[in-house]
Amino acid sequence: MATAQTRTLSRIMMAPAVIVLLIWMIVPLVMTLWFSFQNYSLINPMMTGFAGWANYVYVIGDPSFIQSLVNTLILVGGVLLITIIGGTMLALLLDQPIWGQGVLRIIVISPFFVMPPVAALIWKNGFMHPGYGMLAHLWEFFGLQPIDWFNQYPLFSVIVIVAWQWLPFATLILLTALQSLSEEQREAAEMDGANAINRFYYIIMPHMARAITIVILIQTIFLLGIFAEIRVTTGGGPGYASTNIAFLVFRTGILSNDIGAGSAGGVVAVVIANIVAIFLMRAVGKNLDA
Amino acid sequence: MARAASIQTRIGFTALAWGIALLLFAPILWTILTAFKTEAEAIASSPTFLPQQFTLENFGAVQDRSDYFKHAFNSIVVSLGSTLLGLAIGIPAAWAMAFAPTKRTKDVLMWMLSTKMMPAVGVLIPIYLIFRDLRLLDTLHGLTLIMTLINLPIIIWMLYTYFKEIPVDILEAARMDGAELYNEIVHVLVPMAVPGIASTLLLNVILAWNEAFWTITLTSGKAGTLTAFISSFSSPQGLFLAKLSAASLLAIAPILLMGWFSQKQLVRGLTFGAVK
Numbered sequence: 167m168a169t170a171q172t173r174t175l176s177r178i179m180m181a182p183a184v185i186v187l188l189i190w191m192i193v194p195l196v197m198t199l200w201f202s203f204q205n206y207s208l209i210n211p212m213m214t215g216f217a218g219w220a221n222y223v224y225v226i227g228d229p230s231f232i233q234s235l236v237n238t239l240i241l242v243g244g245v246l247l248i249t250i251i252g253g254t255m256l257a258l259l260l261d262q263p264i265w266g267q268g269v270l271r272i273i274v275i276s277p278f279f280v281m282p283p284v285a286a287l288i289w290k291n292g293f294m295h296p297g298y299g300m301l302a303h304l305w306e307f308f309g310l311q312p313i314d315w316f317n318q319y320p321l322f323s324v325i326v327i328v329a330w331q332w333l334p335f336a337t338l339i340l341l342t343a344l345q346s347l348s349e350e351q352r353e354a355a356e357m358d359g360a361n362a363i364n365r366f367y368y369i370i371m372p373h374m375a376r377a378i379t380i381v382i383l384i385q386t387i388f389l390l391g392i393f394a395e396i397r398v399t400t401g402g403g404p405g406y407a408s409t410n411i412a413f414l415v416f417r418t419g420i421l422s423n424d425i426g427a428g429s430a431g432g433v434v435a436v437v438i439a440n441i442v443a444i445f446l447m448r449a450v451g452k453n454l455d456a
Numbered sequence: 457m458a459r460a461a462s463i464q465t466r467i468g469f470t471a472l473a474w475g476i477a478l479l480l481f482a483p484i485l486w487t488i489l490t491a492f493k494t495e496a497e498a499i500a501s502s503p504t505f506l507p508q509q510f511t512l513e514n515f516g517a518v519q520d521r522s523d524y525f526k527h528a529f530n531s532i533v534v535s536l537g538s539t540l541l542g543l544a545i546g547i548p549a550a551w552a553m554a555f556a557p558t559k560r561t562k563d564v565l566m567w568m569l570s571t572k573m574m575p576a577v578g579v580l581i582p583i584y585l586i587f588r589d590l591r592l593l594d595t596l597h598g599l600t601l602i603m604t605l606i607n608l609p610i611i612i613w614m615l616y617t618y619f620k621e622i623p624v625d626i627l628e629a630a631r632m633d634g635a636e637l638y639n640e641i642v643h644v645l646v647p648m649a650v651p652g653i654a655s656t657l658l659l660n661v662i663l664a665w666n667e668a669f670w671t672i673t674l675t676s677g678k679a680g681t682l683t684a685f686i687s688s689f690s691s692p693q694g695l696f697l698a699k700l701s702a703a704s705l706l707a708i709a710p711i712l713l714m715g716w717f718s719q720k721q722l723v724r725g726l727t728f729g730a731v732k
Contacts, residue, residue: 172556173556173558175552175556175637176552176553176555176556176558177552179548179549179551179552180548180549180552180553180564182545182548182549183545183546183548183549183568183608183612184549184564186545186605186608187568187571187605187608187609190571190605191571191574193582194578194579194582194583194586195574195578195579197579197581197582197585197586198578198579198581198582201581201582256476259469259472259473259476260473262465262466262469262473263466263469264466264469264470264473265466265470266470266474270473270474270477271719272716272719273477273478273480273481274477274480274481275715275716275719275722276480276481276484276712276715276716277480277481277483277484278715278722279662279666279708279711279712279714279715280484280666280708280712281665281666281668281682281683281686281707281708281711282666282668282683283668283672283683283686283687283690284686284704284707284708285483287686287689287690287700287704288483288484288486288487288701288704289483290690291697291700292483292486292487292490292697292701293483293486297499298498298499298500298501298503298697300482300486300503303503330480330483333480334480335726338719338722338723339723339726339727342723377727380727384726384727387572387573390575391575391576391577391669393576393577393668393669393672394668394669394672394683394687397672397687397690398686398687398690399690411577412575412576412577415577415580415581416577416580416673419580419581419584420580420581420584420673425581425585428580428581429581429582431577432575432577432578432579432580432581433578435575435577435578436574436575436578438575439573439574439575439578440573443570443573
């Protein structure tokens, strides 16, 4: 059916999308690479020229880098752990015969539609504020000393906020996958005498594996770039305690106006994202074939 | 459900599910309630559940302090503008890939998806400098352009999965009847594709509305969207919890309503059609 004419036509129709995405992908990335090897500071315009690996040495050699890298991994890992386990359990619960399932779905998904700065500020001021936050009231009710969450446990606090936003997403996707599992299959297993635990391991989990992989993939893409939640709560602090790679690049490049070092950090972020992407694409690909 | 669940189990599961759901919803509910309290009541040492002194003055104060309507207008322009522009570019591309697939179509789709994996910070600095030099910083058209680019892969993927489900025979039949390509698109494809396009539009408006990296880094005062508007409340100034709650409610209410209507499409859109 693909005549020469339709082929030319479909190329023309795809051209705008392919061209803009190609430009979007290549031009800024090449510029980031270029800047990362230059002495380029907006504060000190006299300093120019080729820098070699100096920017990379400066960024990676700084203790803040290792800390940001570790923070990034803890942030992504922690949120994934909470949302996957919590999401699976919540999806299994919502799949049970319960009253008001439709309304429940809507209530549970709501946090996902709250824009990141709002989510962060609601938690920061309404819940985690040591003076008038809900948690402070709760602690006082039990006669405990209220916790100054963002100073004492900055990274943990950010993880809680981000997990609150993404748990609904994981739940919704996993619930959708769960509901596509055929009823006959479950009933057959039940008839054959498989108990709840066996049914979970041999019927439900294999069916859910693909959906879980997809949730991990998509969430990782977004979680590597967590920014607004940090920006409006801790500002990356105290010190670098809640700075991830994304925020470190922003701090170095935009706040400190060091274009060269910021770009080197940006390149490192791209490399990390690519490692994760390759790893995850392979996992998804394997799952898709099976 | 054919499963013979006893009434007790059903009550138990229902209670548990509602309990957890309300716990998850608590921050939003609390924000809604606080928005209608006075500042003094909002931070009272013995907190109240329902507003004792119902007031609307927080909303007025928020408008006076940071001009909600200007930011809301900016959010509407950027999210709707970028989605419409994305659809204009994405519909032809998705159409071509769905109805005239070649050997390379799958690769092209995967490549488009991979552009979405590039971390924004990797290109923040060049984009920032290009925008500064072209005087695009803090402008609505600059922001709309970026938002179009970051959502284009999702738009194309979503449209592709919807277009794939349109029976090809109908298009062939129209072609047999001598329909011109233009007519084929306008009179045959569009009516069948409208639901898919509408879902794509809805989801991408939501995503663009909530986007909080580029909207914060590339704007300051003039073109600030609601994400920037809320971020301006990040440093507390005196009594402000009730005002913050009012501002938050104003920023999330429209999208929360849209989200409730589009939750089914959300699954398909954000999993790139892998889970339906």
